[in-house]
Amino acid sequence: MTTLADKPAVAEGSPGDSWTTAQRLRLVLVLGALIAIGPLTIDMYLPALPTITEQLRATPAAVQLTLTGTLAGLALGQLFIGPMSDRFGRRRPLLAGVAVHVVASILCAIAPNLAVLGTLRVLQGLGAAAAAVIAMAIVRDLFTGLAAAKLLSRLMLVMGAAPVLAPTLGGEVLRFTDWRGVFAALAVLGVLIGLLALAWLPETLPQARRRTDGVVGTLRTYASLLRDRRFVGLILVAGLAMAGLFAYVSGSSFVFQEQYGMDEQRFALTFGAGAVGLIAATQLNVRLLRRFTPGQILGYALAGGTVMAFVLVFFAATGVGGLPPLLISLWSVLAFAGLAFPNAPALALSRHGEAAGTASALLGAVQFGVGALAAPLVGALGTGAISMASVIALGMTLAVVVLLVVVRPSGLAPEPAVAVTGA
Numbered sequence: 001m002t003t004l005a006d007k008p009a010v011a012e013g014s015p016g017d018s019w020t021t022a023q024r025l026r027l028v029l030v031l032g033a034l035i036a037i038g039p040l041t042i043d044m045y046l047p048a049l050p051t052i053t054e055q056l057r058a059t060p061a062a063v064q065l066t067l068t069g070t071l072a073g074l075a076l077g078q079l080f081i082g083p084m085s086d087r088f089g090r091r092r093p094l095l096a097g098v099a100v101h102v103v104a105s106i107l108c109a110i111a112p113n114l115a116v117l118g119t120l121r122v123l124q125g126l127g128a129a130a131a132a133v134i135a136m137a138i139v140r141d142l143f144t145g146l147a148a149a150k151l152l153s154r155l156m157l158v159m160g161a162a163p164v165l166a167p168t169l170g171g172e173v174l175r176f177t178d179w180r181g182v183f184a185a186l187a188v189l190g191v192l193i194g195l196l197a198l199a200w201l202p203e204t205l206p207q208a209r210r211r212t213d214g215v216v217g218t219l220r221t222y223a224s225l226l227r228d229r230r231f232v233g234l235i236l237v238a239g240l241a242m243a244g245l246f247a248y249v250s251g252s253s254f255v256f257q258e259q260y261g262m263d264e265q266r267f268a269l270t271f272g273a274g275a276v277g278l279i280a281a282t283q284l285n286v287r288l289l290r291r292f293t294p295g296q297i298l299g300y301a302l303a304g305g306t307v308m309a310f311v312l313v314f315f316a317a318t319g320v321g322g323l324p325p326l327l328i329s330l331w332s333v334l335a336f337a338g339l340a341f342p343n344a345p346a347l348a349l350s351r352h353g354e355a356a357g358t359a360s361a362l363l364g365a366v367q368f369g370v371g372a373l374a375a376p377l378v379g380a381l382g383t384g385a386i387s388m389a390s391v392i393a394l395g396m397t398l399a400v401v402v403l404l405v406v407v408r409p410s411g412l413a414p415e416p417a418v419a420v421t422g423a
Contacts, residue, residue, distance in 0.1 A: 019142070024151070030200050031138060032155055033193045034094070034131040037101060041128050041186060042070055042249060043166035046271065047264040048179035049253045055179075056114045060254055061379035066118045067250050071372035073125020075365040078133040082361020083218040086211045090134050090141070091203050097130020098194040105187035109180045124186075129364065131193075136360035140349045141204040148350065150286055152342040171268035221358050233406030234348035235363045237399045239370035241302065241340050244309065244333065244395035246371035248274070251378040251388030259384055260323055270327070277331045281338030294343040299409070301343070302400045305336030309393035316389035326385060333392060340399075370395075 019027070045052075053063045077097070084093045104123040111117040135155075143151050173182050211217065225231060256262045256270055288297050312329040315321065345363055352359040374391055381387035 026200065027138075027142075028151070028155055030196060031135040033196055034098075034135045034201075035155065037098070037131045037190065037193060038074060038125075038128040040166045040169075040189060041101070041105075041124050042067065043271075044170040044173075044186060045179060045182045046167050046249065046253045047171045047257075047268050048174055048182060050257055051174075052114075052117075052179050056117070058114045060383050061376065062114060064250050064375050064379040066114070066121045067246075068372045068375045069118045069121040070125040070128075071246065071368045071375065073122040073127075074129045074132060075125075075367075075369035075372060077126035077129025078361040078364035078368070080361075081130045082133045082137065082364070083211075083221070083358050085134050085137055085205070086358055089203050089205050089207075089210065090138055091197075091201065094130050094134045094197060094201070095194060097127045097134075098190055098197065099127070100130075101127025102187050102190040102194070103127075105183050105190060108183035109187070111180075125368075127190075129368075133360045133364045136345065136349070136364065138201075138204045140360065144350055148346045150289055152346055155342075165272070167268035167271040171264045174264055218358065222362065225352060225359060225362055228351060230407055231348050231351050231359070233402055233408075234344050235366045236370075236402045237298070237302070237407065238341070238344040238348070238363060239366040240395045240399035240402065241305070241337055241344065242367040242395075243370045243374040244305070244392040244399075245337055247374045247378050247388055247391035247395060248330070248334070250375035251383070251391075254383035255385045255388055274327075274331045274334050277335040278338035278341075281335040282342055285339050285342055288339075294347050295409075298340055298343040298347070299403065301336045301339035302396065302403060305333050305340065306393070306396040306400050308332040308336060309389070309396045313386070313389045313393050316385035330389075330392075333396065337396075 049060075049063055052058070052066075053060055056063070081093050081097060101124055104120050104127055108117060108120045108124065111120055139148055139151055139155070169185070170182050173185050211221075213220075252271055253267060256267045257264070262270065285297060308329055312326065312333060315326045315329055348363055349359055374395060378387050378391050381390065
């Protein structure tokens, strides 16, 4: 039986077009496992946030900063690792990042106080950043345009299992141990995923396509990317939509456990149910791409998500109907976000194939950087449902504004790669 490693190195053009269905499936599974490191790191400890608050004698807002630290690490790490992968290839930076994540997870398990835990969470994020940015770059190494959007949707199916399973896994771990055991479990998972990448993932960036221009060239590339208005607008749209998701991630454990009285296991199931809708939407996106362009789907998804976000604010503020209408409107927002997530990155990356690692790094940095701002904002506004709902609505509204003002409808069609200076 052939494995991914049997596939020849990437050639010019779109080499993934010739891959068989089985080879594409294995690619999705490997990349999905790698991307899952980030969501698992973010979400597995969510059921334990109230317990961490109590045991480490901290405030909810201070504990939420440990989530912000992870997101900041994910954002900053991608800015460095993306260009490194364009210069040294995909495999070496990827495996080094996974190793850093494993070590940080072990240290988190023995952290003596909240300050140390927060610092180590940044290091965890830095390690997870390698998996996130390089997986996206590999997609661009192999595919472009519509094919990339379809693969990202399939990838979202695998990646989407992580938010569904992570709180549930965390809740199950907490049945037998405390929150420190969650980080020990993350270390074990990191080792397993690293071994999977080592065995199955080929090098997709051949020597001839690697960049050799050093730090100055990297800075020039970033500057050139930032001068592309449509690219900047699309990554801002992706980041603002992600901010709504991270507002939910950071606030949901306090809302459902403290305001609505759920235990850790019930919260994990409720959180997972919302993620199921997000995953289903990403797979619906594949079917919609047969009839509509990625830009059309992105526009309608953001519009629908914004409308439902304001419905969510209404139910959170008034309490009308109790928990059921709150959950329905919240899950609707997540479903619309699931339609937006694959298309904004695909449109952005289709413009810069010659610097896929650097472009993916900037995309990921903006997504997680804006998400890092959303988490403390929820904490600053309070731990109730209205705080979480307001930040979700703010993120979705700003995404629509940026789409209309910066990207504009004319910028929603996939375009040939734009030349980036500094090569």
